[in-house]
Amino acid sequence: MARVYDHDSIEGLRGEYLKLYPGAHDHFETLMEHLVQAYENRPENLKALDLRDSDWYLDEKKVGMMLYIRLFSGDIRGLIQKVGYFKELGITYLHLMPLLKPREGDSDGGYAVEDYRDIDPELGTLEDFKLLAGVLRDAGIDLCIDFVLNHTADTHEWALRALEGEPTYQDYYMMYPDRRIPDVFDAHVPQVLPDRYPGNFTYKEAINRWVYTSFADFQWDLNFRNPRVFTEIIDIFLYLANLGVTMIRLDAIVFIWKEEGTNCRNLPQAHDLMHLVHLIKEMVAPGVAILGEAIVQAEEIFKYFGEEGREECGLLYNANYMVNIFNAMATADARLLRIDNRRFAPPKRGAFMNYVRCHDDIGWGFNESAIASFGLSPYDHKMFLIDFYSRNREDSFARGGVYQFNPVDKDARTNGTLASLMGLQKARETQDPRAHFMALQRIKMALSLIVANRGIPLFYSGDEIATLNDDAYLEDPHKALDSRWMHRPFFDWERSLKRHDLTTDEGMIFHFVRKIIALRKEEPLFRGTVADRIIELENRSVYAFAKGEEGGRILFLYNFSGDEIVLETEPFNALGFSAESRDMITEEVVNFQEEFFRIPSYGFFWLRE
Numbered sequence: 001m002a003r004v005y006d007h008d009s010i011e012g013l014r015g016e017y018l019k020l021y022p023g024a025h026d027h028f029e030t031l032m033e034h035l036v037q038a039y040e041n042r043p044e045n046l047k048a049l050d051l052r053d054s055d056w057y058l059d060e061k062k063v064g065m066m067l068y069i070r071l072f073s074g075d076i077r078g079l080i081q082k083v084g085y086f087k088e089l090g091i092t093y094l095h096l097m098p099l100l101k102p103r104e105g106d107s108d109g110g111y112a113v114e115d116y117r118d119i120d121p122e123l124g125t126l127e128d129f130k131l132l133a134g135v136l137r138d139a140g141i142d143l144c145i146d147f148v149l150n151h152t153a154d155t156h157e158w159a160l161r162a163l164e165g166e167p168t169y170q171d172y173y174m175m176y177p178d179r180r181i182p183d184v185f186d187a188h189v190p191q192v193l194p195d196r197y198p199g200n201f202t203y204k205e206a207i208n209r210w211v212y213t214s215f216a217d218f219q220w221d222l223n224f225r226n227p228r229v230f231t232e233i234i235d236i237f238l239y240l241a242n243l244g245v246t247m248i249r250l251d252a253i254v255f256i257w258k259e260e261g262t263n264c265r266n267l268p269q270a271h272d273l274m275h276l277v278h279l280i281k282e283m284v285a286p287g288v289a290i291l292g293e294a295i296v297q298a299e300e301i302f303k304y305f306g307e308e309g310r311e312e313c314g315l316l317y318n319a320n321y322m323v324n325i326f327n328a329m330a331t332a333d334a335r336l337l338r339i340d341n342r343r344f345a346p347p348k349r350g351a352f353m354n355y356v357r358c359h360d361d362i363g364w365g366f367n368e369s370a371i372a373s374f375g376l377s378p379y380d381h382k383m384f385l386i387d388f389y390s391r392n393r394e395d396s397f398a399r400g401g402v403y404q405f406n407p408v409d410k411d412a413r414t415n416g417t418l419a420s421l422m423g424l425q426k427a428r429e430t431q432d433p434r435a436h437f438m439a440l441q442r443i444k445m446a447l448s449l450i451v452a453n454r455g456i457p458l459f460y461s462g463d464e465i466a467t468l469n470d471d472a473y474l475e476d477p478h479k480a481l482d483s484r485w486m487h488r489p490f491f492d493w494e495r496s497l498k499r500h501d502l503t504t505d506e507g508m509i510f511h512f513v514r515k516i517i518a519l520r521k522e523e524p525l526f527r528g529t530v531a532d533r534i535i536e537l538e539n540r541s542v543y544a545f546a547k548g549e550e551g552g553r554i555l556f557l558y559n560f561s562g563d564e565i566v567l568e569t570e571p572f573n574a575l576g577f578s579a580e581s582r583d584m585i586t587e588e589v590v591n592f593q594e595e596f597f598r599i600p601s602y603g604f605f606w607l608r609e
């Protein structure tokens with residue numbers, strides 16, 4: 001019997017629902033009607049897919065890529081023609097950036113959704129999307145799309161009806177007739193984009209209301225305290241699940257519940273909501289996984305996994321890992337990686353989405369207490385990282401851009417592609433052969449770190465062919481004020497042809513990525529249930545960890561220094577590494593019976609015991 005009809009499942013959901021919405025018995029019955037209808041509408045082939053292991057995303061063969069359809073292939077039909085490229089590289093999970101119908105004009109890159117049940121007409125039709133989902137499924141590629149549930153576009157039907165004065169739809173949003181309550185919120189709630197969209201509220205003269213707008217004046221925050229809104233959002237979630245996607249990315253979940261007198265971030269009710277979504281998903285579409293987007297401090301990100309028996313998201317972005325990789329590259333110090341990767345291991349059925357670049361900026365939210373324990377000022381260290389990666393300083397290898405600079409506290413974020421931030425752009429500019437080699441090593445090192453770490457590796461389209469920053473966005477009036485577009489160029493298919501030539505940067509990086517993906521897929525120790533054991537070493541430039549049990553382990557070693565490092569074998573002998581081990585990537589042998597071994601500058605080993 002499907003769980004949507006199971007008495008215990010229904011009563012369990014009812015209990016959790018009424019904790020969040022006390023007394024909303026009629027609303028719960030309406031919600032259940034929607035759940036039953038969604039299950040009845042679910043295609044039989046997707047119900048069959050629901051029967052596979054619900055933790056399918058923990059498989060070592062899951063390797064992801066994220067991309068914008070418009071930038072990668074023009075439209076959905078074009079993307080269907082490129083499925084062979086993903087198979088060539090070894091991709092088995094594809095995350096398509098916003099593709100639901102956005103508002104016209106500025107849509108925050110597609111995150112201001114006008115219609116959740118339709119596709120951006122510039123990308124294709126709903127039938128095109130269903131065809132794509134089927135083609136990917138046949139190719140063994142899982143599909144993920146974004147669901148922006150914190151806010152809608154101001155052109156969404158609900159917003160338009162609210163503007164017409166309909167009280168029912170005005171209550172779908174957080175809007176107020178005067179400044180009394182908005183002022184209370186503003187006293188505690190930090191602004192998200194103060195330079196572009198100052199304040200947390202937008203005044204709409206047509207209805208004499210102040211509308212809560214966390215991100216932009218055209219993105220209206222939904223009122224999740226209204227149970228009608230929850231039912232609407234769940235109905236959309238299940239509609240998207242029934243289109244054939246196997247993972248849904250829930251956007252901006254830290255913002256979804258607001259309470260006066262709080263910072264409206266990561267509130268307990270946000271976790272209650274995520275648990276409800278999990279329960280409903282398990283009842284109607286258990287084959288679908290939930291990816292939560294919570295780009296906050298690591299300890300807050302981790303909470304969105306939930307707890308055993310009270311699960312929330314199956315997967316979360318490992319934003320902390322990205323920051324720590326860039327920190328280690330800039331400082332030649334891997335201690336922060338060691339500390340945080342030991343501290344934040346995912347639960348049994350949870351997985352981190354490991355990435356080193358994405359469509360968004362890099363926010364320098366690191367473990368401040370750890371930095372302070374190194375004798376450093378967290379503020380000064382953040383200023384150093386911003387300067388190192390964003391301001392083209394002479395002693396830096398990076399070429400990046402400043403984003404969201406705050407003139408008051410000098411805080412900022414960083415933009416740029418992986419290749420440019422790792423030194424390839426500067427090396428080409430200076431025509432320095434050694435710098436060029438070092439840049440390629442750093443790129444390989446960063447990409448291998450996301451493949452080796454516990455969880456799903458997620459590549460950002462273009463990184464596999466060493467794409468550099470692109471300033472062409474400055475000539476587009478819709479993009480010129482948002483420097484994130486420097487790392488969102490159109491995919492260069494002509495340049496991608498160089499991937500077959502191993503004498504080119506494109507060829508070297510593509511070949512390397514394809515190789516480490518293939519190695520991962522053939523090794524069960526990369527399964528998401530296998531823990532990483534972090535190894536402490538005296539040399540702070542080396543990051544070391546192991547997977548598996550003695551006699552069949554893999555030892556991973558990374559040198560974040562620009563200098564060759566000589567390591568004693570004794571600490572590894574103490575851990576049971578006492579014979580020869582062969583690097584899985586290069587076939588090089590390290591003999592732990594000798595007294596020392598060497599790791600070249602920005603070198604790394606995957607040593608099979």
